[in-house]
Amino acid sequence: MSMDRKSFLKITGCAVAGAIAGGKLAGLVAGAEDADYVPGPEALTARRWGMVVDTRKCRKEEGCTDCIRACHEAHNVPQIPDKTREVKWVWKEKFEHAFPSHETEYPNEELHGREVLVLCNHCDEPPCVRVCPTQATWKRESDGIVMMDWHRCIGCRYCIAACPYGSRSFNWGDPRPHIPKIRADYPTRTKGVVEKCTFCEERLARGEMPACVEACPEKALVFGDLADPASEVRRLLRTEYALRRKPELGTKPEVFYIL
Protein backbone atom coordinates (compact mmCIF):
# COMPACT_ATOMS: atom_id res chain seq x y z
CA MET A 1 0.00 0.00 0.00
CA SER A 2 1.34 3.39 -0.87
CA MET A 3 0.07 6.76 0.25
CA ASP A 4 1.14 10.17 -0.83
CA ARG A 5 1.65 13.06 1.49
CA LYS A 6 -1.60 14.76 0.48
CA SER A 7 -3.92 11.87 1.24
CA PHE A 8 -2.08 11.14 4.48
CA LEU A 9 -2.71 14.70 5.69
CA LYS A 10 -6.35 14.52 4.57
CA ILE A 11 -7.04 11.33 6.47
CA THR A 12 -5.22 12.53 9.60
CA GLY A 13 -7.06 15.87 9.54
CA CYS A 14 -10.44 14.20 9.23
CA ALA A 15 -9.65 11.82 12.07
CA VAL A 16 -8.60 14.64 14.43
CA ALA A 17 -11.67 16.76 13.55
CA GLY A 18 -13.90 13.75 14.08
CA ALA A 19 -12.35 13.00 17.47
CA ILE A 20 -12.80 16.60 18.65
CA ALA A 21 -16.41 16.73 17.45
CA GLY A 22 -17.09 13.37 19.08
CA GLY A 23 -15.64 14.54 22.37
CA LYS A 24 -17.74 17.71 22.30
CA LEU A 25 -20.86 15.72 21.48
CA ALA A 26 -20.22 13.30 24.34
CA GLY A 27 -19.87 16.29 26.68
CA LEU A 28 -23.21 17.68 25.49
CA VAL A 29 -24.99 14.37 25.89
CA ALA A 30 -23.76 13.97 29.47
CA GLY A 31 -25.04 17.55 30.05
CA ALA A 32 -24.32 18.42 33.67
CA GLU A 33 -23.70 21.99 32.65
CA ASP A 34 -27.24 23.14 33.39
CA ALA A 35 -26.30 24.39 36.85
CA ASP A 36 -26.46 27.88 38.38
CA TYR A 37 -23.55 29.12 40.46
CA VAL A 38 -24.35 31.76 43.05
CA PRO A 39 -22.78 33.31 46.15
CA GLY A 40 -24.22 32.39 49.53
CA PRO A 41 -27.29 34.45 50.55
CA GLU A 42 -25.74 35.72 53.79
CA ALA A 43 -22.39 36.77 52.23
CA LEU A 44 -20.98 40.10 53.36
CA THR A 45 -20.11 42.30 50.42
CA ALA A 46 -18.34 45.59 49.93
CA ARG A 47 -16.90 47.56 47.07
CA ARG A 48 -13.56 47.94 48.85
CA TRP A 49 -12.80 46.01 52.01
CA GLY A 50 -10.33 47.68 54.32
CA MET A 51 -9.19 47.68 57.92
CA VAL A 52 -8.27 50.22 60.54
CA VAL A 53 -5.98 49.05 63.35
CA ASP A 54 -6.47 51.22 66.41
CA THR A 55 -3.15 50.62 68.15
CA ARG A 56 -4.29 52.68 71.16
CA LYS A 57 -6.93 50.06 71.92
CA CYS A 58 -4.62 47.21 70.90
CA ARG A 59 -2.01 48.32 73.45
CA LYS A 60 -4.54 48.14 76.30
CA GLU A 61 -4.15 44.36 76.42
CA GLU A 62 -0.46 43.88 76.97
CA GLY A 63 0.89 40.70 75.36
CA CYS A 64 -2.48 39.78 73.88
CA THR A 65 -2.26 37.51 70.84
CA ASP A 66 -5.92 36.56 70.54
CA CYS A 67 -6.22 37.82 66.95
CA ILE A 68 -3.10 35.98 65.83
CA ARG A 69 -4.20 32.79 67.49
CA ALA A 70 -7.73 33.01 66.07
CA CYS A 71 -6.41 33.60 62.56
CA HIS A 72 -3.83 30.87 62.63
CA GLU A 73 -6.30 28.37 64.09
CA ALA A 74 -8.98 29.29 61.57
CA HIS A 75 -6.66 28.82 58.61
CA ASN A 76 -4.50 25.84 59.58
CA VAL A 77 -1.40 28.02 59.70
CA PRO A 78 1.59 25.93 60.80
CA GLN A 79 3.56 26.98 63.87
CA ILE A 80 7.16 26.52 62.82
CA PRO A 81 9.73 27.55 65.42
CA ASP A 82 12.53 27.96 62.84
CA LYS A 83 12.38 31.68 61.96
CA THR A 84 13.75 31.08 58.47
CA ARG A 85 10.87 28.77 57.65
CA GLU A 86 8.03 30.23 59.68
CA VAL A 87 4.61 30.88 58.19
CA LYS A 88 2.46 33.75 59.40
CA TRP A 89 -0.63 35.59 58.28
CA VAL A 90 -0.81 38.19 61.02
CA TRP A 91 1.86 39.01 63.52
CA LYS A 92 3.46 41.77 65.60
CA GLU A 93 6.28 43.90 64.28
CA LYS A 94 8.28 46.65 65.96
CA PHE A 95 7.14 50.15 64.98
CA GLU A 96 10.42 51.03 63.28
CA HIS A 97 10.18 47.89 61.15
CA ALA A 98 6.53 48.31 60.27
CA PHE A 99 6.94 52.02 59.50
CA PRO A 100 10.59 52.48 58.47
CA SER A 101 9.80 55.71 56.61
CA HIS A 102 8.53 57.25 59.85
CA GLU A 103 11.69 56.42 61.76
CA THR A 104 14.52 58.96 61.84
CA GLU A 105 17.95 58.88 63.44
CA TYR A 106 16.27 60.58 66.43
CA PRO A 107 13.81 57.90 67.52
CA ASN A 108 10.65 58.82 69.31
CA GLU A 109 10.81 57.06 72.66
CA GLU A 110 7.10 56.40 72.77
CA LEU A 111 6.96 54.80 69.32
CA HIS A 112 10.36 53.20 69.02
CA GLY A 113 10.19 49.51 69.88
CA ARG A 114 6.41 49.52 70.24
CA GLU A 115 4.78 46.46 68.74
CA VAL A 116 2.30 46.90 65.94
CA LEU A 117 -0.01 44.30 64.44
CA VAL A 118 0.76 43.69 60.77
CA LEU A 119 -0.89 41.63 58.04
CA CYS A 120 -1.39 41.68 54.30
CA ASN A 121 -2.36 45.22 53.34
CA HIS A 122 -4.56 44.14 50.43
CA CYS A 123 -3.00 46.95 48.45
CA ASP A 124 -4.94 48.81 45.83
CA GLU A 125 -1.87 48.52 43.59
CA PRO A 126 -0.55 45.13 44.71
CA PRO A 127 3.00 44.48 43.43
CA CYS A 128 2.64 40.77 44.22
CA VAL A 129 -0.19 40.51 41.71
CA ARG A 130 1.85 42.21 39.00
CA VAL A 131 4.66 39.67 39.25
CA CYS A 132 2.67 36.45 39.67
CA PRO A 133 3.22 34.44 36.48
CA THR A 134 0.19 32.19 36.97
CA GLN A 135 -2.37 34.61 38.43
CA ALA A 136 -2.39 32.48 41.54
CA THR A 137 -2.66 35.75 43.39
CA TRP A 138 -4.95 38.41 42.04
CA LYS A 139 -6.97 41.39 43.15
CA ARG A 140 -10.65 40.60 43.26
CA GLU A 141 -12.53 43.12 41.11
CA SER A 142 -15.65 43.06 43.27
CA ASP A 143 -14.18 44.03 46.63
CA GLY A 144 -10.42 44.58 46.24
CA ILE A 145 -9.27 41.59 48.30
CA VAL A 146 -5.87 40.33 47.18
CA MET A 147 -6.76 36.67 46.81
CA MET A 148 -4.72 33.49 46.80
CA ASP A 149 -5.46 30.47 44.66
CA TRP A 150 -3.28 27.77 46.17
CA HIS A 151 -4.24 25.40 43.38
CA ARG A 152 -2.38 27.59 40.93
CA CYS A 153 0.66 28.65 42.96
CA ILE A 154 3.81 27.14 41.49
CA GLY A 155 6.04 28.34 44.33
CA CYS A 156 8.24 30.69 42.29
CA ARG A 157 8.16 33.22 45.17
CA TYR A 158 8.23 36.28 42.91
CA CYS A 159 5.38 37.64 45.05
CA ILE A 160 7.46 37.25 48.20
CA ALA A 161 10.22 39.27 46.57
CA ALA A 162 7.73 41.86 45.33
CA CYS A 163 5.80 42.41 48.57
CA PRO A 164 7.39 45.31 50.46
CA TYR A 165 5.68 44.29 53.71
CA GLY A 166 6.87 40.71 54.12
CA SER A 167 3.26 39.63 54.22
CA ARG A 168 3.83 36.39 52.38
CA SER A 169 5.21 33.10 53.66
CA PHE A 170 6.53 30.13 51.78
CA ASN A 171 6.03 26.51 52.71
CA TRP A 172 9.51 25.06 52.56
CA GLY A 173 8.20 21.70 53.66
CA ASP A 174 4.96 19.90 54.42
CA PRO A 175 3.20 22.20 56.91
CA ARG A 176 0.93 19.52 58.38
CA PRO A 177 3.25 18.21 61.10
CA HIS A 178 3.44 21.79 62.44
CA ILE A 179 -0.28 22.44 62.64
CA PRO A 180 -1.34 21.87 66.27
CA LYS A 181 -4.96 21.06 65.38
CA ILE A 182 -5.94 20.59 61.76
CA ARG A 183 -9.41 21.86 60.97
CA ALA A 184 -11.31 19.95 58.33
CA ASP A 185 -13.34 22.96 57.20
CA TYR A 186 -10.31 24.78 55.80
CA PRO A 187 -7.55 23.36 53.64
CA THR A 188 -3.96 23.22 54.72
CA ARG A 189 -1.33 24.22 52.23
CA THR A 190 1.33 21.97 50.84
CA LYS A 191 5.05 22.10 50.25
CA GLY A 192 6.06 24.69 47.65
CA VAL A 193 3.10 27.04 48.05
CA VAL A 194 3.01 30.67 49.15
CA GLU A 195 0.36 31.78 51.62
CA LYS A 196 -0.88 34.95 53.28
CA CYS A 197 -3.89 36.66 54.84
CA THR A 198 -6.98 36.66 52.61
CA PHE A 199 -9.09 39.05 54.73
CA CYS A 200 -11.00 35.87 55.65
CA GLU A 201 -12.80 35.80 52.34
CA GLU A 202 -14.21 32.37 53.27
CA ARG A 203 -15.75 33.83 56.42
CA LEU A 204 -17.09 36.90 54.62
CA ALA A 205 -18.76 34.49 52.18
CA ARG A 206 -20.61 32.95 55.16
CA GLY A 207 -21.55 36.34 56.58
CA GLU A 208 -18.91 36.41 59.30
CA MET A 209 -16.34 39.07 60.11
CA PRO A 210 -12.64 38.18 59.78
CA ALA A 211 -11.40 35.89 62.56
CA CYS A 212 -8.94 38.48 63.96
CA VAL A 213 -11.59 41.19 64.08
CA GLU A 214 -13.99 38.89 65.89
CA ALA A 215 -11.34 37.69 68.36
CA CYS A 216 -10.06 41.11 69.46
CA PRO A 217 -11.21 41.75 73.04
CA GLU A 218 -10.71 45.53 72.67
CA LYS A 219 -12.36 45.81 69.24
CA ALA A 220 -9.14 47.42 68.06
CA LEU A 221 -9.50 46.00 64.57
CA VAL A 222 -12.21 47.66 62.53
CA PHE A 223 -13.15 46.08 59.24
CA GLY A 224 -15.46 47.61 56.67
CA ASP A 225 -16.16 49.09 53.29
CA LEU A 226 -13.76 51.89 52.43
CA ALA A 227 -15.94 52.81 49.45
CA ASP A 228 -18.90 53.51 51.73
CA PRO A 229 -18.63 56.99 53.35
CA ALA A 230 -21.02 55.90 56.12
CA SER A 231 -18.93 52.91 57.19
CA GLU A 232 -17.13 52.71 60.53
CA VAL A 233 -13.71 52.54 58.84
CA ARG A 234 -14.43 55.72 56.90
CA ARG A 235 -15.71 57.45 60.05
CA LEU A 236 -12.46 56.57 61.83
CA LEU A 237 -10.34 57.78 58.92
CA ARG A 238 -12.33 61.03 58.84
CA THR A 239 -11.90 61.77 62.52
CA GLU A 240 -8.50 60.26 63.37
CA TYR A 241 -5.04 60.65 61.91
CA ALA A 242 -4.13 57.32 60.37
CA LEU A 243 -0.97 55.97 58.74
CA ARG A 244 -0.40 53.58 55.91
CA ARG A 245 2.70 51.40 55.81
CA LYS A 246 5.38 52.63 53.36
CA PRO A 247 3.03 55.02 51.52
CA GLU A 248 5.93 56.31 49.41
CA LEU A 249 5.92 53.07 47.42
CA GLY A 250 2.54 53.84 45.91
CA THR A 251 1.06 50.44 46.68
CA LYS A 252 -1.91 52.10 48.45
CA PRO A 253 -2.34 49.74 51.41
CA GLU A 254 -5.92 49.33 52.58
CA VAL A 255 -4.92 48.65 56.17
CA PHE A 256 -4.65 51.85 58.19
CA TYR A 257 -3.07 52.49 61.58
CA ILE A 258 -4.13 54.92 64.30
CA LEU A 259 -1.15 55.40 66.60
Added chain:
Amino acid sequence: MRDRPWILLGLALFAALVTFPLWYNTALGVAPKELELEKARGDACIYETAYMRERHMDVLMKWRDEVVRRGNRLVRIGGKTFEMSLTKTCLDCHRSKERFCDRCHDYAAVTPYCWDCHVAPEQGRVVAARARTAEGR
Protein backbone atom coordinates in the same frame (compact mmCIF):
# COMPACT_ATOMS: atom_id res chain seq x y z
CA MET B 1 16.28 -9.54 5.04
CA ARG B 2 17.97 -12.66 6.28
CA ASP B 3 17.07 -11.67 9.87
CA ARG B 4 13.35 -11.69 9.27
CA PRO B 5 12.64 -14.90 11.25
CA TRP B 6 14.61 -13.61 14.21
CA ILE B 7 12.85 -10.25 14.19
CA LEU B 8 9.45 -11.88 13.99
CA LEU B 9 10.34 -14.30 16.76
CA GLY B 10 11.54 -11.43 18.92
CA LEU B 11 8.33 -9.49 18.35
CA ALA B 12 6.22 -12.52 19.15
CA LEU B 13 8.19 -13.12 22.32
CA PHE B 14 7.80 -9.50 23.32
CA ALA B 15 4.03 -9.56 22.72
CA ALA B 16 3.73 -12.78 24.69
CA LEU B 17 5.65 -11.37 27.63
CA VAL B 18 3.76 -8.10 27.70
CA THR B 19 0.40 -9.82 27.65
CA PHE B 20 1.52 -12.49 30.09
CA PRO B 21 -0.60 -11.26 33.02
CA LEU B 22 -3.71 -11.26 30.85
CA TRP B 23 -3.55 -14.74 29.47
CA TYR B 24 -2.06 -16.17 32.65
CA ASN B 25 -5.05 -14.95 34.64
CA THR B 26 -7.44 -16.10 31.93
CA ALA B 27 -5.86 -19.54 31.92
CA LEU B 28 -6.13 -19.82 35.70
CA GLY B 29 -9.67 -18.50 35.64
CA VAL B 30 -8.95 -15.67 38.08
CA ALA B 31 -11.90 -13.32 38.28
CA PRO B 32 -11.11 -9.61 38.14
CA LYS B 33 -10.93 -8.10 41.62
CA GLU B 34 -14.21 -6.58 42.68
CA LEU B 35 -14.13 -2.95 43.63
CA GLU B 36 -16.00 -2.52 46.87
CA LEU B 37 -17.00 1.03 47.58
CA GLU B 38 -18.78 2.18 50.66
CA LYS B 39 -22.42 2.94 50.02
CA ALA B 40 -23.18 6.62 50.24
CA ARG B 41 -25.68 8.11 52.64
CA GLY B 42 -28.78 9.61 51.01
CA ASP B 43 -30.59 8.34 47.95
CA ALA B 44 -29.12 10.35 45.06
CA CYS B 45 -25.92 12.09 44.12
CA ILE B 46 -26.02 15.62 42.74
CA TYR B 47 -25.64 14.19 39.24
CA GLU B 48 -26.29 10.73 37.76
CA THR B 49 -23.97 8.11 39.21
CA ALA B 50 -22.63 7.15 35.77
CA TYR B 51 -21.82 10.76 35.00
CA MET B 52 -20.16 11.27 38.36
CA ARG B 53 -18.10 8.12 38.00
CA GLU B 54 -16.70 9.41 34.75
CA ARG B 55 -16.61 13.15 35.26
CA HIS B 56 -16.49 13.95 39.00
CA MET B 57 -13.05 15.46 38.52
CA ASP B 58 -14.46 17.93 36.00
CA VAL B 59 -17.26 18.80 38.40
CA LEU B 60 -14.74 19.39 41.19
CA MET B 61 -12.54 21.54 38.94
CA LYS B 62 -15.56 23.61 37.94
CA TRP B 63 -16.51 24.00 41.61
CA ARG B 64 -12.96 25.02 42.48
CA ASP B 65 -12.95 27.73 39.83
CA GLU B 66 -16.39 28.99 40.82
CA VAL B 67 -15.54 29.15 44.53
CA VAL B 68 -11.98 30.45 44.39
CA ARG B 69 -11.97 32.60 41.28
CA ARG B 70 -15.58 33.80 41.07
CA GLY B 71 -16.63 33.85 44.71
CA ASN B 72 -19.68 31.64 44.16
CA ARG B 73 -20.33 29.25 47.01
CA LEU B 74 -23.58 27.54 46.04
CA VAL B 75 -24.68 25.53 43.04
CA ARG B 76 -28.31 25.02 42.03
CA ILE B 77 -28.97 21.82 40.14
CA GLY B 78 -32.54 21.01 39.17
CA GLY B 79 -34.12 22.99 42.00
CA LYS B 80 -31.74 21.71 44.67
CA THR B 81 -28.99 23.86 46.18
CA PHE B 82 -25.65 22.53 47.34
CA GLU B 83 -22.59 24.12 48.86
CA MET B 84 -19.69 23.61 46.48
CA SER B 85 -17.39 21.89 48.91
CA LEU B 86 -15.52 18.64 48.51
CA THR B 87 -15.18 18.10 52.25
CA LYS B 88 -18.55 19.42 53.36
CA THR B 89 -20.86 18.32 50.56
CA CYS B 90 -19.28 15.30 48.82
CA LEU B 91 -17.94 13.75 52.01
CA ASP B 92 -21.19 14.39 53.83
CA CYS B 93 -22.70 11.48 51.90
CA HIS B 94 -19.54 9.59 51.02
CA ARG B 95 -18.57 9.41 54.65
CA SER B 96 -15.21 7.77 54.25
CA LYS B 97 -12.43 9.06 52.06
CA GLU B 98 -10.53 5.79 52.63
CA ARG B 99 -13.40 3.52 51.70
CA PHE B 100 -14.66 5.60 48.79
CA CYS B 101 -12.20 8.01 47.17
CA ASP B 102 -9.01 6.15 47.96
CA ARG B 103 -10.31 2.70 47.12
CA CYS B 104 -11.39 3.67 43.64
CA HIS B 105 -8.34 5.81 42.99
CA ASP B 106 -6.13 2.90 44.00
CA TYR B 107 -8.14 0.58 41.78
CA ALA B 108 -7.77 2.93 38.83
CA ALA B 109 -4.11 3.63 39.73
CA VAL B 110 -4.53 7.39 39.82
CA THR B 111 -3.11 9.72 42.47
CA PRO B 112 -4.98 13.00 42.57
CA TYR B 113 -3.45 15.55 44.93
CA CYS B 114 -6.68 16.96 46.38
CA TRP B 115 -5.83 15.59 49.81
CA ASP B 116 -2.39 17.18 49.98
CA CYS B 117 -4.26 20.26 51.15
CA HIS B 118 -7.93 19.42 51.65
CA VAL B 119 -8.67 17.66 54.91
CA ALA B 120 -11.17 14.84 55.09
CA PRO B 121 -13.18 15.24 58.31
CA GLU B 122 -12.11 11.91 59.80
CA GLN B 123 -8.54 12.63 58.77
CA GLY B 124 -8.77 15.88 60.74
CA ARG B 125 -10.01 13.98 63.77
CA VAL B 126 -7.17 11.49 63.56
CA VAL B 127 -4.53 14.19 63.26
CA ALA B 128 -6.10 16.17 66.10
CA ALA B 129 -6.18 13.08 68.31
CA ARG B 130 -2.55 12.41 67.54
CA ALA B 131 -1.63 15.99 68.37
CA ARG B 132 -3.49 15.74 71.68
CA THR B 133 -1.74 12.51 72.62
CA ALA B 134 1.59 14.12 71.81
CA GLU B 135 0.78 16.96 74.16
CA GLY B 136 -0.24 14.48 76.84
CA ARG B 137 -3.76 15.81 77.20
